[in-house]
Amino acid sequence: MGIRERLSGNEAVAYAMKQINPGVMGAFPITPSTEIPQYFSTYVDNGEVDTEFIAVESEHSAMSTCIGAQAAGCRAISATSSCGLCYMTEMLYVAASDRLPITLAVSCRALSGPININNDHSDAMGVRDAGWLMLFAETNQEAYDNYLQAMRIAEAVSLPIMICQDGFITSHAIENIELVETEKVKAFVGEYKPAHYLLKKGESMAVGAYATPAYYMEAKRQQAQAMMDAREVVYKVGKEFEAMTGRGYGMIESYQMDDAEEAIVIIGSSAGTAKEAIKRLRAQGRKVGLVKVRVFRPFPVLEIAEALKNVKAFAVMDKTDSFNGHCGPMFAEVSASLYAQGVTAPKGIGYIYGLGGRDVRVESIEKVFAQLEQISKTGEVGETYRYLDVRG
Amino acid sequence: MSSDTLKENVMREERLSGGHRMCAGCGSPIAIRTVLRQLEPGDHAVVTGATSCMEVSTFMYPYTAWKDSFIHNAFANAAATCSGVETAYKALKKSGKLDDTYKFITFGGDGGTYDIGFQSLSGAMERGHDMVYVCYDNEAYMNTGIQRSSSTPHFADTTTTPAGKVIPGKLQKKKDLTKIMVAHNVPYVAQTTFIGNFKDISEKAHKAIYTPGAAFLNIMAPCPRGWRYPTEKLMEVTKAAVETCVWPLYEVIEGKYTLNYMPKNKLPVAEYLKMQGRFAHMFKPGNEWMIEQVQQEVDKNWEYLLKSCGL
Numbered sequence: 001m002g003i004r005e006r007l008s009g010n011e012a013v014a015y016a017m018k019q020i021n022p023g024v025m026g027a028f029p030i031t032p033s034t035e036i037p038q039y040f041s042t043y044v045d046n047g048e049v050d051t052e053f054i055a056v057e058s059e060h061s062a063m064s065t066c067i068g069a070q071a072a073g074c075r076a077i078s079a080t081s082s083c084g085l086c087y088m089t090e091m092l093y094v095a096a097s098d099r100l101p102i103t104l105a106v107s108c109r110a111l112s113g114p115i116n117i118n119n120d121h122s123d124a125m126g127v128r129d130a131g132w133l134m135l136f137a138e139t140n141q142e143a144y145d146n147y148l149q150a151m152r153i154a155e156a157v158s159l160p161i162m163i164c165q166d167g168f169i170t171s172h173a174i175e176n177i178e179l180v181e182t183e184k185v186k187a188f189v190g191e192y193k194p195a196h197y198l199l200k201k202g203e204s205m206a207v208g209a210y211a212t213p214a215y216y217m218e219a220k221r222q223q224a225q226a227m228m229d230a231r232e233v234v235y236k237v238g239k240e241f242e243a244m245t246g247r248g249y250g251m252i253e254s255y256q257m258d259d260a261e262e263a264i265v266i267i268g269s270s271a272g273t274a275k276e277a278i279k280r281l282r283a284q285g286r287k288v289g290l291v292k293v294r295v296f297r298p299f300p301v302l303e304i305a306e307a308l309k310n311v312k313a314f315a316v317m318d319k320t321d322s323f324n325g326h327c328g329p330m331f332a333e334v335s336a337s338l339y340a341q342g343v344t345a346p347k348g349i350g351y352i353y354g355l356g357g358r359d360v361r362v363e364s365i366e367k368v369f370a371q372l373e374q375i376s377k378t379g380e381v382g383e384t385y386r387y388l389d390v391r392g
Numbered sequence: 393m394s395s396d397t398l399k400e401n402v403m404r405e406e407r408l409s410g411g412h413r414m415c416a417g418c419g420s421p422i423a424i425r426t427v428l429r430q431l432e433p434g435d436h437a438v439v440t441g442a443t444s445c446m447e448v449s450t451f452m453y454p455y456t457a458w459k460d461s462f463i464h465n466a467f468a469n470a471a472a473t474c475s476g477v478e479t480a481y482k483a484l485k486k487s488g489k490l491d492d493t494y495k496f497i498t499f500g501g502d503g504g505t506y507d508i509g510f511q512s513l514s515g516a517m518e519r520g521h522d523m524v525y526v527c528y529d530n531e532a533y534m535n536t537g538i539q540r541s542s543s544t545p546h547f548a549d550t551t552t553t554p555a556g557k558v559i560p561g562k563l564q565k566k567k568d569l570t571k572i573m574v575a576h577n578v579p580y581v582a583q584t585t586f587i588g589n590f591k592d593i594s595e596k597a598h599k600a601i602y603t604p605g606a607a608f609l610n611i612m613a614p615c616p617r618g619w620r621y622p623t624e625k626l627m628e629v630t631k632a633a634v635e636t637c638v639w640p641l642y643e644v645i646e647g648k649y650t651l652n653y654m655p656k657n658k659l660p661v662a663e664y665l666k667m668q669g670r671f672a673h674m675f676k677p678g679n680e681w682m683i684e685q686v687q688q689e690v691d692k693n694w695e696y697l698l699k700s701c702g703l
Binding site: 205 | 451476
């Protein structure tokens with residue numbers, strides 16, 4: 001039985017960090033993730049962790065110190081949001097290419113401009129192709145649970161991992177949470193034992209080589225393989241976590257999908273709002289369901305195809321826009337997954353929603369399902385590129 | 393402090409092996425080898441390199457010229473990367489997982505130090521990591537083909553400040569980075585280059601490596617392609633830089649300035665400028681004012697330095 005507490009999402013993540021007690025944290029303040037290094041530096045200054053904290057002068061340097069520290073043989077962690085994630089983008093690619101399993105907590109926030117501090121997914125989605133594993137949380141509990149599983153997954157495939165939650169919505173809202181006892185956390189996460197590192201006794205190592213065309217592509221192919229291999233690890237670690245806590249995790253969560261005729265695919269905290277909408281609609285006899293994407297990288301191709309193969313219509317909800325003139329990033333990924341798996345019967349539309357903290361209400365999701373009902377009945381898809389709850 | 397004779401110095405272990413791809417007559421590998429020779433035998437190092445000529449020429453997969461552990465990360469972040477490595481060392485030492493002694497040395501060119509890596513450098517120095525940042529200053533972006541940096545001297549002809557019909561080379565003066573590093577209140581800052589028996593650079597490298605805390609070493613390391621001098625003239629160019637007071641040798645220990653070399657007869661700057669193709673346009677008839685202006689600038693800086701040294 002775990003420990004019952006009430007914590008914000010940021011505090012829950014900081015507490016997970018404390019329980020894991022990693023070697024080095026390099027971090028820079030930015031709303032809304034700032035609290036994570038704040039809480040953590042209190043643990044450092046009160047001697048509650050052994051971690052060395054580096055208060056760097058930018059996010060670019062935050063990720064650079066993490067790369068140096070992880071390559072040197074320590075677990076390295078950071079936290080950021082929004083423009084901070086953008087500013088470290090160059091280094092995210094290097095971390096992945098160097099195959100360093102760094103753990104980055106992201107409290108997702110809109111990107112400038114216009115400048116805005118509230119939640120959407122434009123920061124995380126902007127770096128979706130950097131080569132990082134990416135997990136998203138619906139609740140504070142999931143943010144905490146995902147963080148405890150992060151290093152196990154990342155270190156098994158030698159790729160860095162982002163643990164994303166929704167800025168303010170979960171990062172600052174206080175919810176009931178069940179914490180795992182610290183001894184159990186330590187046993188679950190284990191010691192970091194890299195095969196090679198800069199400070200390894202008796203051997204030197206060189207990291208970050210120049211790769212000519214004769215080698216560059218092989219390096220990238222190996223990264224691709226690691227990303228593919230991660231799927232199995234996600235399940236393995238999720239099962240072990242379930243054995244410890246009773247809370248199981250996979251690539252997606254299917255909610256009311258067994259007989260669903262209409263479904264939405266969504267990521268993050270709005271899944272909770274959508275579940276409430278589904279409860280109301282189910283009470284009216286509607287066969288509606290939800291697919292929540294927990295793991296965005298690697299993308300749950302098989303799981304999505306399996307979940308959606310029997311629906312008549314679905315909507316993919318993107319909390320960011322790709323500005324490609326036709327859809328958000330998750331719509332593109334879901335559509336590609338279905339096509340690749342030979343699932344072509346369901347009619348799909350995409351919604352851009354919740355940008356810059358635009359409130360997502362139960363009624364908003366009900367509107368989406370009303371549109372899907374029309375599509376189911378008429379077979380007419382209409383416009384596939386839609387904006388939800390927007391003026392003009 | 394290192395008290396080697398030149399012979400003893402060069403007999404010490406080479407930590408950057410031959411076979412790298414740097415040009416003949418380039419100052420950078422000489423600076424690196426000289427600094428690394430000052431590591432005490434038995435001490436290990438982790439070397440960090442900013443993206444540069446040096447990095448792409450010494451570490452092309454699957455080869456490395458570095459005998460110590462080496463990490464290249466990107467252009468702008470060598471100092472931050474080294475901060476991370478040094479901090480991991482502290483963490484591993486604290487947890488009892490490591491008992492060897494390591495030193496942390498970063499090499500960057502002037503582009504990666506004066507310009508794009510400046511913030512990262514300033515942050516690392518302010519935080520006081522136990523590391524040495526070595527700038528091998530060749531006064532332009534040589535890796536990409538001789539573009540001006542904030543270290544490029546006044547009037548120099550580069551590919552982005554060509555000596556044209558209207559604009560006669562770089563219009564701005566060279567940034568005084570050594571002075572800026574002194575302003576960080578780090579325990580050791582020094583400026584040096586290759587001169588005589590390499591005593592000055594060797595002693596400064598040893599002090600920089602073995603002074604606890606952050607240290608900064610600025611080494612003039614000429615580039616024969618960018619400066620346009622015959623490769624065999626490298627040591628003559630650096631000697632002229634010192635004898636004309638264009639690049640004075642000095643160090644600042646805990647804020648106290650010391651001049652390490654006083655030229656017996658301070659030479660006119662023209663003696664330095666005339667050796668290099670990048671200043672050739674300054675010697676055309678009608679351009680005498682450019683040489684006069686540079687002379688005034690050098691004199692002013694020199695007087696300021698003498699005052700700082702209490703001379």
